[in-house]
Amino acid sequence: MALVVQKYGGTSVGTIEKIRNVARRVARTYDEGNDVVVIVSAMSGETNKLVALAEEMCEFPSEREYDVLVSTGEQVTIALLSMCLQDMGYKAKSYLGHQIPIITDSASSRARILEIGEENIREDLKNGTIVVVAGFQGVDAQGNITTLGRGGSDTSAVAVAAGLKADVCEIYTDVDGIYTTDPRIVPNASKLEKISYEEMLEMASLGAKVLQIRSVEFADKYNVVIHVRSSFNDNPGTLVMKEDADMETVLVSGVTCNKDEAKISVRGIPDKPGIAAGIFVPLSEANITVDMIIQNVSLDGFTDITFTVPKGDLKKAMKIVEGVLEDIGAKGVECDDKVAKISIIGVGMRSHSGVASKMFTTLSQEGINIQMISTSEIKVSCIIEDKYTELAVRVLHDAFELGSDD
Amino acid sequence: MALVVQKYGGTSVGTIEKIRNVARRVARTYDEGNDVVVIVSAMSGETNKLVALAEEMCEFPSEREYDVLVSTGEQVTIALLSMCLQDMGYKAKSYLGHQIPIITDSASSRARILEIGEENIREDLKNGTIVVVAGFQGVDAQGNITTLGRGGSDTSAVAVAAGLKADVCEIYTDVDGIYTTDPRIVPNASKLEKISYEEMLEMASLGAKVLQIRSVEFADKYNVVIHVRSSFNDNPGTLVMKEDADMETVLVSGVTCNKDEAKISVRGIPDKPGIAAGIFVPLSEANITVDMIIQNVSLDGFTDITFTVPKGDLKKAMKIVEGVLEDIGAKGVECDDKVAKISIIGVGMRSHSGVASKMFTTLSQEGINIQMISTSEIKVSCIIEDKYTELAVRVLHDAFELGSDD
Numbered sequence: 001m002a003l004v005v006q007k008y009g010g011t012s013v014g015t016i017e018k019i020r021n022v023a024r025r026v027a028r029t030y031d032e033g034n035d036v037v038v039i040v041s042a043m044s045g046e047t048n049k050l051v052a053l054a055e056e057m058c059e060f061p062s063e064r065e066y067d068v069l070v071s072t073g074e075q076v077t078i079a080l081l082s083m084c085l086q087d088m089g090y091k092a093k094s095y096l097g098h099q100i101p102i103i104t105d106s107a108s109s110r111a112r113i114l115e116i117g118e119e120n121i122r123e124d125l126k127n128g129t130i131v132v133v134a135g136f137q138g139v140d141a142q143g144n145i146t147t148l149g150r151g152g153s154d155t156s157a158v159a160v161a162a163g164l165k166a167d168v169c170e171i172y173t174d175v176d177g178i179y180t181t182d183p184r185i186v187p188n189a190s191k192l193e194k195i196s197y198e199e200m201l202e203m204a205s206l207g208a209k210v211l212q213i214r215s216v217e218f219a220d221k222y223n224v225v226i227h228v229r230s231s232f233n234d235n236p237g238t239l240v241m242k243e244d245a246d247m248e249t250v251l252v253s254g255v256t257c258n259k260d261e262a263k264i265s266v267r268g269i270p271d272k273p274g275i276a277a278g279i280f281v282p283l284s285e286a287n288i289t290v291d292m293i294i295q296n297v298s299l300d301g302f303t304d305i306t307f308t309v310p311k312g313d314l315k316k317a318m319k320i321v322e323g324v325l326e327d328i329g330a331k332g333v334e335c336d337d338k339v340a341k342i343s344i345i346g347v348g349m350r351s352h353s354g355v356a357s358k359m360f361t362t363l364s365q366e367g368i369n370i371q372m373i374s375t376s377e378i379k380v381s382c383i384i385e386d387k388y389t390e391l392a393v394r395v396l397h398d399a400f401e402l403g404s405d406d
Numbered sequence: 407m408a409l410v411v412q413k414y415g416g417t418s419v420g421t422i423e424k425i426r427n428v429a430r431r432v433a434r435t436y437d438e439g440n441d442v443v444v445i446v447s448a449m450s451g452e453t454n455k456l457v458a459l460a461e462e463m464c465e466f467p468s469e470r471e472y473d474v475l476v477s478t479g480e481q482v483t484i485a486l487l488s489m490c491l492q493d494m495g496y497k498a499k500s501y502l503g504h505q506i507p508i509i510t511d512s513a514s515s516r517a518r519i520l521e522i523g524e525e526n527i528r529e530d531l532k533n534g535t536i537v538v539v540a541g542f543q544g545v546d547a548q549g550n551i552t553t554l555g556r557g558g559s560d561t562s563a564v565a566v567a568a569g570l571k572a573d574v575c576e577i578y579t580d581v582d583g584i585y586t587t588d589p590r591i592v593p594n595a596s597k598l599e600k601i602s603y604e605e606m607l608e609m610a611s612l613g614a615k616v617l618q619i620r621s622v623e624f625a626d627k628y629n630v631v632i633h634v635r636s637s638f639n640d641n642p643g644t645l646v647m648k649e650d651a652d653m654e655t656v657l658v659s660g661v662t663c664n665k666d667e668a669k670i671s672v673r674g675i676p677d678k679p680g681i682a683a684g685i686f687v688p689l690s691e692a693n694i695t696v697d698m699i700i701q702n703v704s705l706d707g708f709t710d711i712t713f714t715v716p717k718g719d720l721k722k723a724m725k726i727v728e729g730v731l732e733d734i735g736a737k738g739v740e741c742d743d744k745v746a747k748i749s750i751i752g753v754g755m756r757s758h759s760g761v762a763s764k765m766f767t768t769l770s771q772e773g774i775n776i777q778m779i780s781t782s783e784i785k786v787s788c789i790i791e792d793k794y795t796e797l798a799v800r801v802l803h804d805a806f807e808l809g810s811d812d
Contacts, residue, residue, distance in 0.1 A: 016462045020463075050482070053482070054486070054489065057422055057425070057426075057486050057489050057490055057493070058490065060493070061493075062488060062492045062493075064488075064499070065484075065485040065488045065489045065492070065500055066485070066489070068484065068502075069481070069482055069486065071481075072478040075474060075477075075478045076456070076475055078474065079472070079474040080463050082470075083460060083463050083467040083468050083471045083472070083475075084463055086471070087463070087464035087468075094471055096474070143505055
């Protein structure tokens with residue numbers, strides 16, 4: 001008998017009929033002799049409806065009240081799923097964040113889980129009850145409702161699995177698992193049997209939207225095995241787990257692309273200490289996340305700095321940079337939002353050389369110009385003109401032989 | 407400076423624009439120098455939508471989970487109203503039932519309030535915060551969410567007013583106050599300036615749907631003055647309060663009608679002890695509320711018993727009575743759902759005779775046959791054929807001179 005944590009996303013619980021399907025799957029897992037804890041998201045579309053209400057009410061809604069509002073979405077789902085399970089003859093009980101409790105810090109809308117109470121759930125499991133938990137929400141030390149950010153239900157699931165030392169945390173979604181790349185771009189993309197936490201983190205942060213990044217960090221920290229699989233079939237999905245020897249034999253596990261960033265170049269900056277801080281401190285104070293940063297070699301005492309920011313923050317970032325141009329003595333600034341970031345990821349890179357150069361060669365053979373490069377131990381990313389995005393993904397996927405045969 | 411509790415019903419908060427109007431009224435009360443606690447219902451239609459989801463899920467939804475589901479309606483409203491007040495520059499904070507806490511018993515969907523925590527609210531009021539409370543919901547001693555039944559937000563408001571010893575509890579609704587009768591039946595029905603708790607209880611239970619009965623009982627018990635008024639204008643409404651000398655000078659305060667009951671007659675019962683129990687114990691065990699009961703004088707050792715039940719329970723009640731007919735030796739049972747109950751209510755009746763006979767005379771002058779009569783200290787009710795309902799209300803309203811001159 002195992003303790004299984006299952007998480008079902010918004011599309012898996014989008015209608016009453018779909019919730020019934022989820023209940024049947026949960027019941028089957030229970031009938032196989034397992035203890036089952038289910039974490040659910042809001043019915044698809046519900047969170048957007050609630051956000052729209054807040055936006056209709058005012059431009060900058062109170063963050064505390066925003067969390068009170070949007071956390072109702074998951075509350076509806078846990079009640080409906082628990083009703084359904086009871087109607088099928090099972091013992092079931094719903095839990096809100098504060099009833100477990102899932103204690104978080106007080107950062108509304110982006111709270112971090114600090115602690116999971118396991119006592120209440122354990123007691124229910126002991127008497128054969130299926131426990132149904134509202135994802136996405138928690139409660140801070142003062143009793144305020146908090147939410148964990150978009151995709152936060154993944155993190156709820158992993159945190160509950162970690163807290164209960166569950167045998168597996170199954171994340172059910174509308175895809176079959178983690179693929180070598182986006183199958184809409186490369187039809188013969190293949191499903192990965194397993195992937196390391198580190199690789200998954202790079203995949204997630206680079207645009208593969210299957211798992212919330214924080215959930216993977218959490219799983220890594222507490223060594224929770226995540227099984228990403230589809231709620232619409234019984235195919236095995238992808239295991240996200242500790243790196244093992246098999247994984248290192250693969251040079252590249254996946255190719256990702258991200259069109260959500262824009263490039264800003266500050267030109268003709270006097271090459272002296274403190275210039276970078278003069279640009280990036282005000283950006284960080286405005287909560288703008290800077291991703292890649294490249295500083296060119298100084299010529300004649302002047303240098304250029306190029307960096308990327310989320311497209312949604314481009315206007316705000318440009319205004320800030322324009323405001324500091326005079327202070328840092330720069331000659332000008334320009335931006336480009338017609339860029340894409342293409343990345344290859346794989347823990348095998350650590351022990352093999354030549355992976356990056358193969359990427360550059362492959363792109364250049366197609367006449368694709370590389371505007372910026374950044375690398376980590378297990379990743380190489382290039383900024384290219386966005387019209388080449390799909391082409392770049394396809395040729396890299398081929399070059400590293402990631403496609404499936406069928 | 408006074409402590410004012412205001413409650414706004416579903417129609418008053420039915421849209422974002424209406425919530426803004428509520429916020430303006432709340433702010434005005436605050437600006438006049440008062441401490442303000444606001445209780446709100448779900449946006450109109452929302453509770454019905456949630457109930458429909460439960461009904462779509464299963465025929466007999468779990469009561470615990472039903473409460474988890476439907477309590478989300480009020481949660482949405484408190485968040486939106488608090489956002490709006492903050493956006494207008496006021497300090498505001500929302501409270502769910504468990505955050506106050508509003509402690510109830512564990513009777514899901516019809517919980518009774520046991521205790522109100524006042525500490526958290528007091529602290530907020532002290533620092534100038536407008537407190538926004540979710541109506542309709544509470545929490546039991548085990549931390550389960552409970553709800554107070556339809557109209558429960560009225561009771562939440564009165565309970566909070568009682569707990570905080572508020573100066574007044576204003577119940578905002580879509581009518582101007584309590585009328586002598588339904589203005590849709592009698593256009594010159596007049597608004598009552600004040601009405602005693604007892605009269606209001608009779609009015610509420612007899613079909614005037616302005617206030618939940620329990621809220622009036624609560625107000626009576628803790629001597630909370632309720633001011634029923636419209637959220638769409640500034641007209642003074644009706645004060646529901648302790649009986650005073652003025653009220654006793656009025657013979658009849660109101661005329662009500664109720665078409666929600668049906669009549670059951672059990673014929674030819676041997677007149678011996680235990681027969682009534684044989685009928686009414688099984689009905690009560692089936693949670694069927696019996697209202698009026700009349701037992702005719704026994705003839706030749708046989709008697710008839712006639713009583714009324716809610717129309718919705720008629721089928722169930724008939725089945726139960728048919729099941730006991732043999733046991734009690736009755737000859738037969740028949741029912742009639744084409745009946746209406748017409749009542750006149752007034753604390754003045756206590757000290758004046760002739761009120762009931764005036765009612766009977768008035769009805770008979772119009773050729774309306776009285777099928778059953780029941781009386782209390784401050785009320786006379788008659789069951790009549792339902793096609794005469796409006797006629798009966800009009801002639802009684804005239805006979806007791808309740809109409810306004812304008």
